[in-house]
Amino acid sequence: MTYEAARTDPEFDTPGKGQGLIGVFRNRYLLSLLQKKGRTTRYHGSVLGWVWSYVRPGAQFLMYYLVMGVILDHNREIQFFPVYLFAGIVAVNLFSEALRNTTSALTDNASLIRKIYLPRELFPVSALGVALVHFLPQAVLLFVVALFCGWTFSWMGILAFIIGMLLILVFALGLGLFFGAINVGYRDARNFVDLILMFSTWASPVLYAWTMVHERAPLWLYNIYMSNPMTAAVEMFHTAFWLPLAPNSPRPEHLLVFALIGGAIAIFTLIIGQLVFRKLEGTFAQNL
Template sequence: MSSSSALNDPEYRTPGRSSGLFSLFRQRYLLSLLMRKGTATRYYGSALGWVWSYIRPAAQFLMYFLVIGVILGQNRGIELFPIYLFSGIVAVNLFSEVLRNTTSALVDNKSLIKKIFMPRELFPVAAVGVGFIHFLPQALLLLVVALFFGWTLGWLQVVAFLGGIVLILTFSLGLGLFFGSINVAFRDAKNIVDIILMFSTWASPVLYGWDMVYQRAPEWLYHLYMVNPMTSAVELFHDAFWLPLSPDSPRPPDLGTHVLISFGIAIFTLVIGQLVFRKLEGSFAQRL
């Protein structure tokens, strides 16, 4: 093929050009390779391997249950508090895993970024996939515990569960694109993310009920609290696993409206994260 005909070929792409997240549809094989690499190396050299994906959430649950549930009395204030607590922990762990992975994805793959061109979004998106894969054992453990307490499957539970996952992945990917691109030049971004993750468990109804905020906070602060994407995601996880076992428990007023606003915030975060990422990606190879 001559050079002139190559330039007119619809499959021809100028080297270095990318369509952002949309370009990943043409790079599915590379994305799968990066996900397999991230999954295979997660517990490389570990004697227990994937067993840690069960031990960590179980140990986290035990610590919070003893301190918050037994010593501080939330076990008496919230019906079936173990399911309530574990549902929230699983949701927050997914957010923490994905945000931490996406923030460090570019730095962790600097050898590839400096040598060859590929859409840079491949790395944070692959990190999202790896985080989701490592979330599945925790979700399975939650399902087993819920079944032990008499949980039954229903389409509303499935919709709430999947909605919570999509909300968390969208929000965390947006934040990960933003902080990950900044982290290339300023490693302080990773420390900011660590602070966000430190607050994430307490800024959503994981260790306490939403009604504590409703009763004690000003109305504007309560609504601000409820449209936090992680608050809505945790409540969706509660709807999926805890509410069917505690049908008489009160639910937050206007939860549907808050969830829709949370999705809007998550999508807005994703758009801003992508714009910042595209703005800075030209200097990734040099700065790394």
């Protein structure tokens, strides 16, 4: 078959070009293998192993609680501040690990990418799955702490938790596809990700109440702040685990609207990330 005939053949695929995120679902077995590899190598050679999934958030909580809760007296200003704080930390940790993993997924699997062809999106999606697996112990710990403090089950709370988690995963995957593709040729992309992660804890109501921004910021800036997918996600976590313990605490007006806006931003980010990824994926093997 000549090149021209092959190029017009409907079954002909350009080498190095996949089907985007659709190709991930058509290669679920390969995805499961990559996720298993990521889980088993995460703590390879570590004595504590999976215990580190509890140690890091525990250390973060202790440090922030002593500074923000005790020294700055947020423990008195915000009811059940330990649950409020830990819910935010768990949400931000999921975003941090998901974005960091997806950004470095291609460079971490450089030897595999150079040898054989796989749909390139498999690597960041599998990295996202590994981040989700390591998030689950923290979520279970949050649930146990909230239950110990008097939390009661509600379907609205579970729905808020799922919405917040989906916001984080979609937003992190979109950013990870974008920066991961650029990171193959320009390692500066990793530094931009580090900057984003450095500000992520402070750009959402994790260590402070959203009312502080509402009282001090202009309305237009407050609306931008609340439309941030991470702000909406953190507030969804608070709605799920903290508000049932402090029902008289002020709730953000139009939170669902802000969550929808944050979801639209996250989906738009995912589309842009996929387009950039598709544009650059043909050069991944040689650049790695």
